[in-house]
Amino acid sequence: MSDTVTLTINGRAVQAPKGMGLVEAAALAGIEIPVFCHHRKLKPVGVCRMCLVEVEGQRKPVPACTTQVADGMVVRTESDLIRHLRQGVLEFLLLNHPLDCPVCDKGGECPLQDNTFKYGPATSRLSVPKMKKRKAVDLGNFIVLDEERCILCRRCTRFDAEVACEGTLVVGQRAHEALITTADGETYDSYFSGNVIELCPVGALTSKAYRFKGRPWDLSRVPSVCTACPVGCNIELDFRFGELARVLSRENPEVDNGWLCDRGRFNYRYVHSADRVTQPLLRRGDTFVPVSWTEALMEIASRLRSVVRDHGPEAVGFIGGGRLTNEEAYTFQKLAREAVGTPHIDHRVAGQKVTSWAGYPGRLDDIDGADVVVLVDVLPAEQMPVADLRIRRAAQRGAALLALGPAAPGYRVPHTFIPVMPAGLARFLEEAASLVAEGEGQGRTGELSTTGAPAGPGPAGVDGQEALVRALRSARRVVAIWGGTDAAVGRALERLLNACRRTGDDRRLSVLIPGEQANSRGAEAMGVRPDRLPGHRPVEAGAAGLDTAGMLQAAAQGRLHALYLVGANLQETYPDGRLVREALSRVPFLVVQDLFLTETARQADVVLPAAPFAAKSGTYVNLEGRVQEVQEAQAAGENSRTDGDIFRALAEALGRRLDRSSHEIRWEVQHLLEELTVDGFVTGAALPGEAGAGAPAPAAGTARGDGNRADGRRLELVAVSRLYGGGGTARFDPAFSAVRPRAEAIFHPDDAAELGIAAGDPVELSSGPEAVTLPARISPQVVKGTVQVPRGAEGPAVNMLLTGGWHAPVTVRRRVLEEVG
Amino acid sequence: MLRALAKGMGTTLRMLFRKKQTLKYPFVKKERAQRFRGRHELRRYENGLEMCIGCELCQVACPAAAITVMPAQNDPENPNSPGERYAYKYEIDMLRCIFCGLCEEACPTEALHLTREFELADFTRESHIYGRDRLVNRHTSPFRVPENVYPPFHGLRPMHEDRGEETRA
Structure with a gap:
């Protein structure tokens, strides 16, 4: 039996794969069947009747979208009857x-509009x-x-139910009063809401940001790649009069499948924000003075030179690079290693330890075929939203979705959440690994320890471990998604996957790690790491530089005399606010290269205005190792320059040219990426602790003495990522600042009852001498024994309470009114 | 030779008694046709609202690319035009304009109108770019806002409001 069938459409023989709909089959032959409700990414429903065609042997015309091709089928799409019916449908x-x-x-x-012009009646009766x-x-x-x-085609509600798997948007009322709506009291605030604008075949759903900004024929379109998260969705930038008017999806089935998240789609107006730094700024006393580029670069060069002369090149540190293109990241490490001569360079600015892993390379489309998806200390909807659509679809298809970690992912698809505290996560995985390796365990479950479970009463780890082990034993294709924040968890995960591999050899096991910034993987491959040179080559033993934590500690202790930050607002992103504060105030010379005057930039001695993503050309590596190229879409604007240009100019000011020609860097990067590429994807690095991982960077993060207050209660603080949180891009975007999460402390109802906290009460969280007061919220989604705070939220910085990781024990106390004042 | 001279002088003499074609131009202006196409204006309805809704159809109809329209959302408290949308920027480059009148024809609300004014000469190129300040007619016209076309715009409505209110009011 062959997989294709032959049918006749309008007298032409057409070969189409079995099971294909008539609309697509006709499109193969270049015959257009007009549609409204049909969309090839959604299941057919046949509600609009626009696609009616005649099929020989059928008494009445049939909708082409719900009819599958069959061998010998004879279809007519252009008969007088069909033309008449289309006119009737359009008139209705x-x-x-x-x-x-x-x-x-x-x-x-x-x-x-188009279909009415093509097929519709000229006038109305x-x-x-x-x-x-x-x-x-x-x-x-x-x-x-x-x-x-609205013509009630239901594309939007079907997208919300089938693709986003949320089911917020519904058709309400009946008959001619029917309309698109949500459940009473709800609004449509999905992370994927923007896609319905592109799906809508009429102007019923439109964008607030693009509302009345122009016409499609006004726009000049530039293909690009989204830099909001490491998924790297393909986008189209539409400019009007040189201003970015909107962002649309540019379908790439292997990456985004034609969807975009709302952060990628709507967070673009910061590019033209009036708050952008447009001129290099030099500190004079307490104020900044705008200066020329020459003056700023000369100042940096002379200060760096004097630091190198007095304290050696190792007194200079470079942090950042996850937002740069590969070419810029490569230039950045050249600037550090060649022009200045320091080994201290790191792209990790948000506490992530591992960005990529060569051991079990994962692809986004692995999720589509997975039987088991394991989320280890990661919230995909917040960190890799468009990839999360694949996870949701897999779970809806029947794959087992297990989430391990201190925060529940909040899916509406079937899933198992296993609450495990970060401290117990490695042990939990190791125990699961030994259970999987033993291949039995039914009789052993009683011996399982519950170290993974949070203190006090709550969902225990035993059932969860059993669920995980049972799912993994029978699985053929496993995808693990891991946050990469703890190397020990990575090693335990490796042991678990090794155990799975041993039990069956036809298994496909893969790991995806969403980087903390869009091009974290690219920066790593380009050697923006203290322990690795470009191309993941380990540095010589003993020659490894300090990582971000090490540099901050050295700066706080006065050993680092100059710090150069690129696109890194450490005060917000680094999970140890006290260390950052000390380091930035102690370091004698601080350069910040950024788009906005962030709180970190305000402490700088020199601020360099960088250009936004649309002004760059280069390549990015996404979380699966796919290399994607972007072209310059707009001029850098005002007096800003792209990061790569700044590095080159600075190296020249230091008396060292980094490249002989403008193509040289590009050529070298291309060569490096080709060397790393296996099966079309850039390989990851070795896991820390593995052979070939290079010298480990000095460990950072020391436990702090805690002045435990008598009237407080100890809870584990868990700072969770939020898609709309963090980054100057959200804060300085008029469309986005409104949706930025507000700082709050979220409690489990039981904990709240025990502490006597009601929603909205001010709550003091303290760790050591630092205390932060936040309004309380109560949610059963939160794991008992933890208090959740959003990262990068508006309000007091909670990273003051953290010590290098995104979780720490804190003392919680309800503030009484007199204290608040 | 004399005959030719007499013929020429005869013509002159004859013309002397005909109706004069010459106009004392700046003081006397030529009668223009009813459909003469001169400087553009954007008209107002009789209630003072602008007729232009910023749809940009004149811009796309213009063969000389002389028109630039930037639309925006009306301020519900203080609307410029009926409905949701108006042109916050409207520019015509009179040096580019060929006065073909296609913009007028494209206008769905009959807001754009080519007046019979033709004295547009000036000294700089910039002064030939006419903005809203010179295009929008300060006076109202006899046109009335068509019924049932532009529902009044009160700003974005909340998703779940009491729908009965409208009918009760």
């Missing part, structure tokens, strides 16, 4: 459509007034709904 759709195309944002790229519904309804964070324009 337009009965209550307001035809306010002149004020509609979809006008010019509207399938209803309607003589009574149209139905009146509401216009400009605030549907959610980013979307405006026009109820009148």
Whole structure:
């Protein structure tokens, strides 16, 4: 039996794969069947009736979208009957459509407009007034709904149910009063809400940010790659008069599958923010003075030279690079290692220890075929949102989805959440590994320890461990997604996967690690690491430099005399606020290269204005190791320069040219990436502690003495990533600052009851001498014994309580009113 | 030769008694046709609201690319035009304009109108770019806001509001 069938469409023989819908099969032959409700990424429903075609042997015309091809089928799409039916369908759709195309944002790229011109009646026979519904309804964070324009094709509700697996958007009311809505009191605040704008075949769902900004024919389109997270979704940047007007998805089935998250789609207006630094700034006393580039670079060069002369090159540290292109990251490490001569350079700015792992290379499409998806201390919806759509689909398809960690992922698809405290995570995995390796364990479950379980009563680790072991034993394809924050967890995970591999040899095991910044993997491959040179080559034994924690400690102790930060707002991103504060105030010379005057940049001696992502050309490596190229889409603007240009100019000011020609760096990077590429993907680095991982960087993060207060209670503070949190990009974006999470402390209802906390109460969290007061919220999603705070939120910086990791014990105390004042 | 001279003088003499074609231009202006296409104006409805809704159809119809429109959302408290959208920036480069009138024809609200004014000469290129300040007519026109086309815009409506309110009010 062959897998293709032959059918006849409009008298032409067409070969199509079995099971294909008629709409796609006709498209193969270049025959267009008009559709509204049909979308190839969604299941067919056949509600709009636009795609009716005649099939020989059928009494009545059939909808092409719900009909599958069959051998010998004879289809007619252009008969008089079909033309008449299409006119009828369009006349019905337009009965209550307001035809306010002149004020509609979809006008010019509207399938209803196009199909009416092509297939519709020229005039309307309607003589009574149209139905009146509401216009400009605030549907959610980013979307405006026009109820009148909606033709009820249900693409949006189907996307929300089938792809986002959330089911927030529904069709309410009946018959002619039917409209798109949400459950009472809810708004459509999905992380993926923006996709419905592109799906909508009329102008019913439009973007708030792009509302009345222009027409599709005004826009010049530039293909690009999103730099908001390490997934690297393909996007299209639409400019009007040189200003970024909107971001659309540019489908790449292997990466984004045509979807985008709202951070990628709507967080673009910071590019034109008035708050951007547009001129190099030099500190004079307590204020900044704008200076020329020459003056700024000369100042940096002379200060760096004097530091090197007095204290040696090892008194200079370089931090950042995860936001740079590969070419810029390569230039950055050349600047540090060649022009200055220091080994201290690190791209990790948010406490991540491992960015990539050569051991079990993972691909995004591995998730599609997985039977078991294990999330280890990671929240994919917050850290790799578009990849999370694949996880949700896998779980809905029947794959076992297990989440391990101190924070629940909050899925609406079937999943198992196993609460494990970060401290017990490695041990939990190791025990699971030995159970898997033994291949039995049914009789041994009683001996399992519960070290992984949080202190006090709560969901114990035993059941969870059993669930994990049982799922892994029967699994053929396992995808583990790991946050990469603790190398010991990585080694335990490796042992677990090794144990799985031993039990069956046809297994496909893969690990994905979302980097903390968009190009963390690229920066690592380019050698922006103290222990690795470009191409993952380990440095000579004993020659390893200090990592971020080491540099900050050295600066705090006065051993580091100059610090150069690139796109790194350490005060916000680094999980040890006290150390950062001490380091930045102690270090005699601080250079910050950034788009905005962040709290870190405000402490700098020199601030260099960098250009936003759209002004760069180069390559990025996404979390699976895929290399994607971008071209310069706009000028750097004002007086800013791209990071790569700044590094080159600074090296020249230091008396050292980094490249002989502009193509040299690009060529070297290309060569390096080719060397690292296996099967089309850049390989990861070895896990720390493995052979070939290079000399381990000095350990950082020391436990602090804790002045335990008598009236408080000890809870584990867990700082969780939030998609809309953090980064100057969200804070200085007019569309985005409103959705940025507010700092709050979230408690389990039992803990809240024990502490006597009600929602909204001010709560003091303290660790050692540091204390932060936050409003309380109560949620059963939080693991008992922990208090959750969002990272990068607006409000007091909670990283003051942390000591190098994203969790730490804190003392919780309800503040009484007199104290608050 | 004399005959030719007499013929020429005869023509002159004859013309002397015909109706004069010459106009004393700056003081006397030529009668223009009813559909003469001169400087553009953006008209207002009788209630003072601008008729232009910033749809940009004139911009795309213009064969000389002389028009630039930047739309924006109306301020519900103080609207510029009926409905949700208006043109916050509207520019016509009169040096580029060929006065073909396609923009007027494209305008779905009949806001854009080519007046019979033709004296557009000036000394700089910049002064030939007419903005809203010179295009929008200060006076109202006899046009009325069409019914049932532009529902009044009160800003973004919350998703779950009391729908009965409208009918009760």
